[in-house]
Amino acid sequence: MPTLVDTLRTAHARRGALLTDARTTAFRVLHGGADGVPDVTVDRFGGLYVVSLYRDFTASEEEALLDAAVAAWAPDSLYLKRRPREARVLANVAKETLAPETAARGAPVESLTALENGVSFLIRPGQGLSVGLYLDMRDTRAWLQQEAQGLTVLNLFAYTCAFGVVARASGAKRALNVDASRRVLEWGEENARLNAQPVDRYDYIAGDVFDWLKRLAKKGETFDLVVSDPPSFSNTKEARFSAARDYARLAEAAARVVAPGGRLVACCNHAGLPMKRFEAMVAEGVALAGRQGRALSSSGPSSLDFPSAPGEEPALKVHVVQLR
Incomplete structure (x- = not known):
């Protein structure tokens, strides 16, 4: 044995x-x-x-x-x-x-620079339960590297702005990052500088995602690609969010700021939410926004370093929908 x-x-x-x-x-x-x-x-x-x-x-x-x-x-x-x-x-x-x-x-390590597909990220192992980069999203960020050239990108629940940094490193015209925490957004600014990217404070917005989606929709702002990667559960001063209960509401709000022909990259890391149910919630939200959507792909983490036990579905789900 x-x-x-x-x-x-x-x-x-x-x-x-x-x-x-x-x-x-x-x-x-x-x-x-x-x-x-x-x-x-x-x-x-x-x-x-x-x-x-x-x-x-x-x-x-x-x-x-x-x-x-x-x-x-x-x-x-x-x-x-x-x-x-x-x-x-x-x-x-x-x-x-x-x-x-x-x-x-x-x-002891206060911080170090890690690489993912050639992009640099600042890791702080003693900062709490999360150290700066969620590794199960590597394949989705690699996909973004191939797609971001010339696009405007909205990164919701941005954490340390990995999607935004990858988008800018791959030629995106703009990456707007929204998160409830100013502290992690400042970490995201450090990640941008680490990759020799200019930092515009207007692209790092601290606040409730639902509130900011309403503001952006009211102003008529749209984005070619919207990445929505919320925590499974969260509490802010404004609201409580549960992915298993509320993802359709989030998809509705996000769909309102996707440009015609643009894509919504809906992500969820909740083991208790099956992929089929997740896809249905995203479709429901898109319909509630008065948009028509065409599902392009559904995926999860890399099986190379996030293998699943036999008969088990990965916790991470990524569903890409193109909107008219």
Whole structure:
């Protein structure tokens, strides 16, 4: 029977061409049960590895896992994230317990630059549960690199503006980023500068996405490509959002600012929402906006580093619709 170290080495080796791609240093090296280690994922950013736990591990289990990761991969640095499933647990546990600012193994890292398909991103492993880049979107961002030339792009729920940065790096005329948090938008501005892109503060809007979609629609502003990648659940001062309940409402609001012939890139990372239901919600929203849509594609994360267990659908869903 293989040891945990053997299992981790095998998972790493399965990443194939990603291991030798000089243009990409950021990818997932362990994806839970599909790689033989349930309730654990590990993301790699060069020599930095970020371990996420999705159940309550005992202290001895954590130590054994971290020791095995060091033995299997020889990382420069290893950071640990504990991700309890229930929101009430999150609210009652100190941030330092969930996402320690210090490295669990190896050298401390305040920040580093990771590459994805030749585009640079600033990673901060001690900043919280999220470190600056969601790796399951790599294939969708690669698709955007092929499509963005000469387009105007609206990036909703922008986080650190990865879609906006990729769009500008690929020749987009404009990329407007909207997120509730000014802090992550400033991180996005840093990502833009890291790629020698000019930064216009008017393209980094902090506020409620639904509110800003209404404002843009009222002004008659439209975009050739709208990327909508919301969290599964979110609370702002203005509203509560649940993807499984509210995505049709979001798709309606987003569809109102898609230019004729433009595309809506609807994204959702919710394991409990099947792709067929998600596609139906997007279609419902497009119809409610009074638009006609033609589905172009449906996809998920790369199977190379985000494999699915047999009979299991990926949590990430990406549905592209062209609107008239």
